[in-house]
Amino acid sequence: MHKPRSRRRWHIAVFLAPAVLVYSAVMILPLFDTLRLSLFTEGPEGRVFAGLANFRTLFGDPNWSRQFWNALANNFWFFLIHMAVQNPIGIALAAILSAPGLRLAGFYRSAIFIPTILSFVIVGFAWKLILSPIWGIAPSMLDAVGLKSWFAPWLGREETALTTLALISVWQFVGIPMMLIYAALLSIPDEILEAAECDGVTGWSAFWKIKLPLILPSIGIISILTFVANFNAFDLIYAAQGALAGPNFSSDILGTFLYRTFFGFQLQLGDPYMGSAIASAMFAVILVGVCIYLFGIQTRIRRYQL
Amino acid sequence: MTNRKFLAALLGSTLLATAASAQDVTLTIESWRNDDLSIWQDQIIPAFEAEHPGIKLNFTPSAPAEYNAVLNSKLDAGSAGDIITCRPFDASLALYEGGKLADLSDLDGMSNFSDVAKSGWSTDDGSVTYCVPMASVIHGFIYNKDAFAELGLEPPETVDDFFAVLDAIKQDGTYIPMAMGTNDQWEAATMGYQNIGPNYWKGEEGRKALIAGDARLTDPEWTAPYAQLARWGDYLGDGFEAQTYPDSQNLFTLGRAAIFPAGSWEVSGFNNLVDFEMGAFPPPVQNEGDTCYISDHTDIGIGMNAATDHPEAARTFLDWVASEEFATLYANALPGFFPLSEAPVQIDDPLAQEFASWRQDCESTIRSTYQILSRGTPNLENETWNASAQVIKGEETPEDAGARLQEGLASWYQPQQ
Numbered sequence: 001m002h003k004p005r006s007r008r009r010w011h012i013a014v015f016l017a018p019a020v021l022v023y024s025a026v027m028i029l030p031l032f033d034t035l036r037l038s039l040f041t042e043g044p045e046g047r048v049f050a051g052l053a054n055f056r057t058l059f060g061d062p063n064w065s066r067q068f069w070n071a072l073a074n075n076f077w078f079f080l081i082h083m084a085v086q087n088p089i090g091i092a093l094a095a096i097l098s099a100p101g102l103r104l105a106g107f108y109r110s111a112i113f114i115p116t117i118l119s120f121v122i123v124g125f126a127w128k129l130i131l132s133p134i135w136g137i138a139p140s141m142l143d144a145v146g147l148k149s150w151f152a153p154w155l156g157r158e159e160t161a162l163t164t165l166a167l168i169s170v171w172q173f174v175g176i177p178m179m180l181i182y183a184a185l186l187s188i189p190d191e192i193l194e195a196a197e198c199d200g201v202t203g204w205s206a207f208w209k210i211k212l213p214l215i216l217p218s219i220g221i222i223s224i225l226t227f228v229a230n231f232n233a234f235d236l237i238y239a240a241q242g243a244l245a246g247p248n249f250s251s252d253i254l255g256t257f258l259y260r261t262f263f264g265f266q267l268q269l270g271d272p273y274m275g276s277a278i279a280s281a282m283f284a285v286i287l288v289g290v291c292i293y294l295f296g297i298q299t300r301i302r303r304y305q306l
Numbered sequence: 307m308t309n310r311k312f313l314a315a316l317l318g319s320t321l322l323a324t325a326a327s328a329q330d331v332t333l334t335i336e337s338w339r340n341d342d343l344s345i346w347q348d349q350i351i352p353a354f355e356a357e358h359p360g361i362k363l364n365f366t367p368s369a370p371a372e373y374n375a376v377l378n379s380k381l382d383a384g385s386a387g388d389i390i391t392c393r394p395f396d397a398s399l400a401l402y403e404g405g406k407l408a409d410l411s412d413l414d415g416m417s418n419f420s421d422v423a424k425s426g427w428s429t430d431d432g433s434v435t436y437c438v439p440m441a442s443v444i445h446g447f448i449y450n451k452d453a454f455a456e457l458g459l460e461p462p463e464t465v466d467d468f469f470a471v472l473d474a475i476k477q478d479g480t481y482i483p484m485a486m487g488t489n490d491q492w493e494a495a496t497m498g499y500q501n502i503g504p505n506y507w508k509g510e511e512g513r514k515a516l517i518a519g520d521a522r523l524t525d526p527e528w529t530a531p532y533a534q535l536a537r538w539g540d541y542l543g544d545g546f547e548a549q550t551y552p553d554s555q556n557l558f559t560l561g562r563a564a565i566f567p568a569g570s571w572e573v574s575g576f577n578n579l580v581d582f583e584m585g586a587f588p589p590p591v592q593n594e595g596d597t598c599y600i601s602d603h604t605d606i607g608i609g610m611n612a613a614t615d616h617p618e619a620a621r622t623f624l625d626w627v628a629s630e631e632f633a634t635l636y637a638n639a640l641p642g643f644f645p646l647s648e649a650p651v652q653i654d655d656p657l658a659q660e661f662a663s664w665r666q667d668c669e670s671t672i673r674s675t676y677q678i679l680s681r682g683t684p685n686l687e688n689e690t691w692n693a694s695a696q697v698i699k700g701e702e703t704p705e706d707a708g709a710r711l712q713e714g715l716a717s718w719y720q721p722q723q
Contacts, residue, residue, distance in 0.1 A: 063684050063717060133545020134553050156489050156547025158701065244688065246491050247547065248696055266492070267676065268685040269396065 035283070038276035054277035068278070070249055071257040072285070074162055078253060079230040081166035082173075087222060089170070090177025091215075095207055097178070098185040109182070113175035120172075124239030127168045131155055155240065158250040165251055169236050173229075177222045184218040185211060217301050224293045231286050234259060254282045331619040332362040334387030336380070338373035339606070345639040353635060354626055361619045381406045381611070388614040389623060392437035392607035394426035395676050402429070402436040408610040411435050413621060415628025422510060422670050423646035425677060426604035437607030438628050439646035441636065444661045445501040445601040448568040448576065450561060451583040453481050457564075461587035465534065468590040472541045475564050483541035485563035487549025494694035495687075497567040498538065500673045502589045503531040504599035509671035517678055519721025523712040524705070532697045532704030539698050547699055570661045573642030577657070586660040588668060602670035604646065637662075682718030689714050 041050040058064045093112060097105050115123065131138050133153045142151045154164040188211060196202075196210050234255025237245055243265045245252035260268070262275025335346075346365040354363060366387060368376045374397055380386035381401070390407060392398040401407045410416065411434050416424070419439050427437035449461060457478055462468040475483040488494050507513065507527040515521035521528065543549060543557060558566040559579040566572070568586070576584060591598050608627055610620045626632055633645030634652060641655035644662055653659045680687040689711050696702040702710075716722045 063714065128550070131548065132553065133548055134543065134557065139545075153545035153548030156487075156545065156549070242490060244491055244691065246489065246692070246695065247699070248692060248701070265688065266685075266691075267396070267680040267687040268683075269681075 031283070034276045034279050037273060038280045041273045042271075050273075054273055055281075057274065058277050058281065064274075067249070067252070067257055068281070071252045071254045074251065075231055075233075075253045077162060078166050078169075078233065079227060081163060082170060082226050082230055083223065085167065086170040086174050087177050087219070087226065090174050090222070091181050091219070093174070093178045094181035094185055095211070097182055109178075112178060115172045116175040118172065120235035121239045123168065123172050124236050127171075128155065128240055131164070156247055158247050161241070161247060162251045165237060165240060168240075169233070172236075176225075180218055180222055181215055184215040188214050213302070214304055217303060220293070220298060220301055224290060227289050227293070228286055231282065231289070254278070254285070258282065330360055330362050331616045332364055333389055333614075333616060333619055333623055334364045334366055335389040335391065335608075336373075336377055336387040337365065337367040337391035338370040338393075339391065340367035340369060342640065343367055349639055350632070350635060353631070354623065358622060358626070361622065363623070377401075381613075384613060386611050386613075388611050388616055388620050390437075390609050390611055391440075392427055392609045394604050394607065396681060398427055398437060398607065398609070399429065402434070406612055407436045408612040408614075408617070409434050409436055410438065410609060410621075410624065413438065413624060413628065415625045418628050418630075418647040418649060420646075420648060420670075422602070422672060423604060423648075425672060427607040427609070430678060437609035438624050439604055440606040440608050440627065441640070441643040442602050442604050442646050443642065444570040444644060444664065445497065445603070446568060446570070446586050446588045446661060446664065447501075448558070448566045448572065448584055448586050448657070450481070450558070450564050451585045453561070453564045453582070454585070456480075461585060462590050463587075464594050465590045465592055469537065472565075476541060481561075482543040482557060482563040484538065484565045484567065485554040485557040486538070486542055486567050487546045487551070487554050488695040488698055489548050489550045489553075491691040491695045493551050493554065493567075494535070494698050495691040496673070497569060498535050498698065499531050499690060499694045500601050500603075500675075501567055502534055503528075503674065504601055504669075504671045505589055505591050505596070506530045507674070508597075509599035509669045513671055513674045513677075516674065517721070519719075522722070523715060524708040529704045529708040532693070532707050535694060535697050536700065536704055539700055542698075570642040570644065570658065573655060573658045573661070574640065577641070577655070584657050586657060588664045598664070598668040599671055600664050600668045601673055602644075602665065603672045603676070606643070679715065679719065682715075684714040684717070686711065686715055 038054055039049060039051060040047050041053060042048075058068055093108075096102065097109055102108075130136050131154055133139060133151070139148065139151045142148055152160065154160040192210060192214075193206060196206055201209055231254060233253060237251050237253055237256050238259065241251050241256075243256060243260050245256040258275055258278045259265075261271055261278055264270030343365065346363075351363045351365065355361070364387075374393065377386060377390065378401075381390075386406075390401075392401075392407070398407065402409075415438065416435060421432065423439040423442070424435045425432070427439060428435045453475075454461070457474060457480075459471050459474055460467075462471045472483045475481050486493055486497065504512075507516075507521075512521060512527055516523070516528070523529075539546075543563065549557075554563075554566065555572070555575075557563040559576060561580070561582055588598055588600055608624065610617065610624060614620050628647060630647065630649040630651070633647045633649060636643070637645050637651050637653050637658070638655070641653065641658035642661070644653075644658075644665075645651055651662070653662055675687040675690050693702065693707040693711055697704055697707050712722070
């Protein structure tokens with residue numbers, strides 16, 4: 001029998017090539033080019049190498065660093081609200097939806113998931129109208145239940161603008177953790193639950209003691225997805241508050257700060273070099289966050305063979 | 307089949323022949339004013355072509371938000387049109403310094419324009435002008451005449467009158483005294499601070515002193531407008547903190563607010579929306595009889611691509627743009643955008659006429675932050691938006707706002723250090 005001389009399996013390379021090429025061209029190359037661009041600056045004769053000067057400006061010059069830390073702190077608050085509100089609600093909804101005997105489960109599932117597929121611009125605009133002190137339905141709805149005094153122009157106040165926007169984003173995206181957890185819950189075999197029932201573990205305690213440990217890896221994935229999405233967020237804030245992320249930069253997050261710097265705004269001319277420096281800093285923040293998760297948490301989550 | 311081919315060839319050769327015999331020059335105009343396309347095609351271009359046989363015009367606007375980027379890449383690639391519509395100040399200055407825009411200082415028509423009008427398209431020292439000033443917008447207050455008549459009020463002349471009027475409207479309670487919000491920030495700065503400010507810093511005098519470094523943003527003439535803005539907060543509608551610019555426009559045009567701090571560009575839009583009579587008054591002065599100053603901000607200019615193949619034809623066109631005839635055409639086609647030439651222009655729209663009439667009695671100036679002072683980081687214009695909004699909301703005192711802006715400006719602008 002003839003034995004092939006080479007055991008190299010060319011087909012692997014051939015099949016991988018399209019994805020690798022496309023991904024490299026549209027993701028990897030621009031990413032590294034952005035990192036490279038952050039080391040340059042505008043000289044009298046065009047682009048000149050500047051080393052880490054842009055980062056020194058970003059972290060050393062109070063005009064820049066104040067904006068950067070403000071944006072980063074706002075970003076953490078944005079993320080915290082999502083973790084504290086979006087994910088618990090998502091898990092609770094999934095738990096309720098997967099409960100046997102719930103009628104119209106399919107309808108609820110779709111209704112809650114629909115906002116996720118809406119455009120940020122529509123969501124931002126719709127909520128701005130709902131919360132508008134002039135035409136909005138929020139003041140009159142509160143008035144109908146006698147709570148008119150609770151209403152405030154939330155999007156226009158420094159103390160409440162960012163939290164309001166974070167909650168709008170939660171409203172939009174609560175369907176995603178719900179769907180992922182729902183799928184994880186469905187994959188738990190009935191035998192386990194039945195066995196637990198025989199041992200007297202039912203209802204809520206079945207959820208806490210049996211289901212929750214089994215879906216913990218999914219919750220981990222959702223957390224990291226939320227982290228990455230939140231630190232890359234830009235659209236909703238831009239659609240609702242504009243590039244200056246008012247009032248007084250209280251809703252400014254890294255995405256809007258990057259946009260203002262890179263593309264310029266009104267009389268401020270765009271600065272692609274400082275913009276790249278901010279983009280690199282964002283990349284670093286996300287990279288560190290993901291690494292902490294991967295090495296610190298992911299490896300410690302106990303997995304059960306189902 | 308062959309018949310048709312023959313016909314096509316015949317037709318083609320005829321077209322070629324006419325083009326060659328007339329030797330027409332076609333000038334392509336780059337612009338961001340795609341709103342004005344029909345005005346150019348129906349009124350401006352026919353008027354010019356009738357007078358100048360042999361020169362054809364082709365108006366090719368692009369979307370306002372993309373204009374700067376599109377124009378820059380076209381200029382770099384050598385495919386830009388012969389005539390370039392110019393943004394005021396730094397965007398066009400960069401083009402001139404990059405050799406993309408031609409020097410037009412010696413154009414005959416340039417003598418029709420004042421130095422203030424030319425400042426938007428001149429080098430910092432004023433020695434070279436590279437675009438013909440085309441239109442400006444004037445700030446002031448538009449008011450609901452019916453509401454004023456109903457309450458027996460007169461348009462105010464002094465700051466005290468102004469607040470007396472606001473108090474009267476507030477007391478009556480039928481109307482929101484003033485339609486403005488701080489959500490979009492620029493309303494507070496452009497229609498607030500830059501609107502009332504020139505009366506305090508004495509227009510060009512104060513603006514130039516600031517650029518020269520002889521005045522500070524902490525000086526009383528620069529913080530006093532903030533002090534007035536701080537008093538506005540009481541007269542704006544409920545929840546003005548979250549009120550956007552379109553909200554303000556709607557509140558006024560629906561007749562729910564009596565006064566709208568405005569720019570003249572609102573005129574044509576408002577004319578189509580309101581069912582009451584509108585009037586306008588200039589920013590009130592501090593004491594009766596004071597000279598009044600208005601923000602007559604240069605907004606659109608028009609220049610020549612330095613690489614054009616038809617410099618002579620282009621200059622002929624630009625000279626025409628500088629003429630009284632063009633000014634009258636443009637002012638009436640677009641009420642609220644005022645020609646910058648010194649020739650008196652007949653404007654038919656009464657509200658636009660009202661705005662333009664202030665030029666006779668008041669000194670004109672441009673927005674204080676636009677020339678030179680917004681080149682660095684932090685950007686003074688953006689900071690002014692923020693400060694104006696903060697002051698109206700009462701979250702920053704006028705003095706603190708002035709100190710913060712001064713510190714920001716001094717951090718990069720040598721004459722202020």
